[in-house]
Amino acid sequence: MLQLLLNGAVTGLLLSLPALALSLSFSVLRFANYAIGSYLTCGAYLVYLFNVLFGWPLWIAASVGALGLATLVVAIDYLAYRPLRKRSGVTLLVASMGVAIALENLVRLFAGNSPRSFDVAVARPLRFGGLRLNYEQLTILITVLTALVLVWIIFRLTRLGRAMRAVADNPDLAAVRGISRGQVVASVWIISGVLTAIAGVLVGLDANIEPQMGWNYLLPVFTAAILGGIASPMAAVAGALTIGIAEELATLVMPPHYRMIVAFLIMATLLLVRPWGLFGTRWVTR
Amino acid sequence: MTAYLIATLTLVAITAITGLALNLQWGMGGLVNFGLFGFYMLGAYICGLLTVQGVPPLASLVGAMCSVALLSALVSLITVRLSEDYLAIVTLGFAECLRLFISYEEWLTRGTLGIAGIERPFQGLVPAQLADTALLAFTLIAVALVYGALQALAFSPFGRLVRATREDPAVVEALGKSVLTVRFKVFAVGGAILGLAGSLHAFYYTYIDPTQFSPIITAYAFMAVVIGGRGSNRGVLISTFTLILVLEGSRFLVDWVPHLGSSELAAIRLILVGAGLVLLLIIKPDGFGKEPRSAEAEIRSFTST
Amino acid sequence: MSEDATGLVLRDVHAGYGGQPILHGVSMTLRKGERKVVIGPNGSGKSTLMKTAVGLLRPLSGQILLNGQDVTALRASERARRGLTYVPQEANVFRNMSVLENLRIGHEFIAPRGGLAFAGRLEEVLRLFPEIRPKLGTTAGHLSGGQRQMVAMAAALMPDPTVLALDEPSAGLSPRNAELLFEIIHRIADSGVTLLLIEQNTRLGLGAADNGVVLVAGQVRLAAPTADILANENIRRLYLGGA
Ligand SMILES: Nc1ncnc2c1ncn2[C@@H]1O[C@H](COP(=O)(O)OP(=O)(O)OP(=O)(O)O)[C@@H](O)[C@H]1O
């Protein structure tokens, strides 16, 4: 039981980075980016490229890969989303689906369909009493917690964080207070890109790297973000933990391959009962 | 060569039907259905399962249409209290879960083994060598019927209500019409059409398994609507029978281009679909077709009646 | 009058929403240190005028000059950095952020960087608005209407602007609170900032300004010293509803 909770918490932490990235971009741009799954895939493959083909140690490969993905994400925003920003949110949704399909198949074109894995040494799991924590889980735990603390600091305590929250709160007022929306948007995409790339590496460590990997995470990531009240980034983390633990506990009554159905059921129930999110207080509206 | 042509045309005609369904939901109604392929898959499976149980193909088809219509409408209800944005993720989630369910519930669907030996309509009446041609004819008739029905709907008062809901839900509510009812009905009708398309898919392949159904089906439908011009049924038909035909036709390039395998070719095709979708939304937001009437005229005529 | 003596100038501005013009050729000039009030019936385009002046709305044609320089092509954030700050009619604070954060944001993206400058400005501004000092930690969305208006004005004053634009500061306030707020506005104006004010309450509005502009249906009907406007029976009957 305790083991299940631990595994669930680790799964949740894994989800929390892309969920945070998703709700961060939603809060500033007011559009749900369906390409987030394919960003995750691209991130994992970029890091794979540096790690396996160039032979760099994983952490260097991951840092460079994260910056690479951030650049890609900003470029996609510039080319694909920015020209559509004045249109309805629904148009952006469809465009992001187009981006997702293009990216996923770009990966398939260059890397093929077969699963791959990073070049890391296999280590034996650690044991604490009856609890088993394998090396990948430990990596996930430490990396995600560090990333979350850093994002929290940026978000709460820095000038950039205030600018992001201001634009999310009231874009027009932010503009007349001297905040340049373009810079905030770019920063948000950079942070999202870095977080998503890290998540891609961690998913790749935990399982395999394959073109479909990000797509499989799309539903739980959206559910986590909605659970947190999609426009409040930090609450998305709580949402992700809930999903992770719920998915893990559900394996007691359901076969493990139905995890996604758990996420869907949670989302459907939530949307019917508390559409503003489980943790988010109702976003104070203007 | 003729066999290729018939095969491609049948697939394109089926895509046209999904495009028409999406044109009703998204084009006219502004409702984003990313789970389109799930409803399509459901149609194929219900129809396939019924026929292998010995139900006559036409009855299976009707059964598939009705059940998909019902389920589709129910799914739209999950977002009772929310804007259309959430409809996108709910439908997508539903579709993905359905795919999982079908892949693993082997007692019902035979899982990844798939269902073989699906009987086509009028199978006994046509000679075997003309079977594909007959099915193409059947599919084209279905396209024509769906087109006719949707055109009639587009010009009916309900069609105006749907367009008005897309443009300004608040106005529609203020006039005492329920936006939710509109959404429910649009998803029911769209679901029936997708059930039809899925059934035709099952008839065409006579064998179905979960790998045949992917979000790519959704992407093609969106492509058809974006090129055709949101709201224009004629535009959707024209775009599927030109661009999608070319895209689908490129499958057969495998035999001619030496260095490309079929999976590379598929990847390139889908990159083009994805990038093309974005590009078209940017440079040609209204597509190449035209909606029957301008949206503004629509609201005005609606508010005045 | 030489160009550099002007604070804010609008020249033949046409502006509106979705290509539909609301303002039909509005011109006005604010000298440095001048206090001007815009009055007019509801929906006459007063807020539209102000949004165009601060850069939230692109004019369809016409020119806007700030401190003698053409800023028509600049975005709102760039105009703010050149000394023009603004308090909108509605949604004038960041509701999900604390009062202190609101004030900090008012300062840090406009004024040159530096922690000391912020602390100094904060003290000066809080001296104008002593009521909000105990509320610094409160989430702005939870304040009363009057307090929120003060926070909004305080945030706009933080960077020590050269031109301050206020859109209906008294809207939604009790008469008593409106009086209080206008006392503060008088003090702000006396400090030398150029003031562009929109006000429904013509008595308070005209009392706080040197010159008045009457805007009707997107056009300037009258521009005159406030004393003349108050003295003129006809204007008062026609435009001010006998106020
Ligand atoms: N965002 C907008 N989009 C479209 N039309 C708008 C918008 N804002 C205002 N309008 C219209 O522009 C006209 C002028 O509005 P504006 O807010 O400038 O008037 P106002 O003089 O400030 O009125 P009030 O005294 O009520 O504040 C009105 O007819 C209004 O309906």
Ligand SMILES: [Mg+2]
């Ligand atoms: Mg106004």
